[in-house]
Amino acid sequence: MRIGTRTLNDGRSIPILGLGTYGMRGADGVASVVSGIHAGYRLLDTALNYENEREVGKGVRESGVAREEVFVTTKLPGRHHGFDETLASFEESRNNLGLDYLDLYLIHWPLPRVDKFLDSWRAMIRLREQGLARSIGVSNFTPAHIQRLMDETDVAPAVNQVELHPRFPQAALREFHERHGIVTESWSPLGKEKAITAAPLVAGIADTHGRTPTQVVLRWHIQLGAVPIPKSGDPQRQAENLDLFGFELSAPEVAAISSLEAGRLWDGDPDTHEEF
DSSP states (O other), X not given: OOOOEEEOTTSOXXXXXXXXXXXXXXXHHHHHHHHHHHHTOOEEEOOGGGXXXXXXXXXXXXXXXXXXXXXXXXXXXXXXXXXXXXXXXXXXXXXXXXOSOEEEEEESOOOTTTOOHHHHHHHHHHHHHTTSEEEEEEESOOHHHHHHHHHHHSOOOSEEEEEOBTTBOOHHHHHHHHHTTOEXXXXXTTOSTTTTTTSHHHHHHHHHHTOOHHHHHHHHHHHHTOEEOOBOOOHXXXXXXXXXXXXXXXXXXXXHHHTTOOOOSSSOOTTTOOOX
16 A cells, blocks of 8 residues: 655655554564554654664564655654764664664653753754755744744644644644644644544544444544544554555534544643653
């Protein structure tokens, strides 16, 4: 299955759907990455703090798919904020993954109390200039955080990966991203403990299209213009999560799903959350 792409503000492209790898560790983790690639995923999302970069890199190599066809993302942890620290952390991640370059490198959390994310961003610009990180972006940043990056460096992130699901559709943030050509990536795209996919409204829309509630929610992300990165190590579920391109939600259906908004499901306010 060929997955479409979105164009980033640096001229590169990112697949419109990815595979989250949090929790994929050991031999089973490698097997999950391989099965995902074989199913058709071409965007893999990991982080130094997930402690599975080695498994992701090994999965890429064992998949038999050419490296240039797989878009690999990892993230800078909070404990490594700072210019020199970011350069060193990137090398740690690159060595863990066993890759010559990364397709996308993100600052995992802004940590405004620490106030070093601007230094990290300058280091990431250097990594992009060197071709080691093909694209650079952020995760869990607010418009104010991003505006500061742009004001100080004239470089906008290519991506902002954020909590986004029908309970927290982030309309204002997505509109800010669109104005600046920033692609929105959705972590936790299905929400928490099946509460969203079990919602009667979602189930009814799924019945209308002959699809599963999970497929309906992931299709909702795509039609919002976001890039969801659902996490599953099960080959059958991986295939189900990819099968989103034979149907389309109507505008009223998209709006109805967005109306489920109730707020964050996780303790992740970017202005206060700290993760090192």
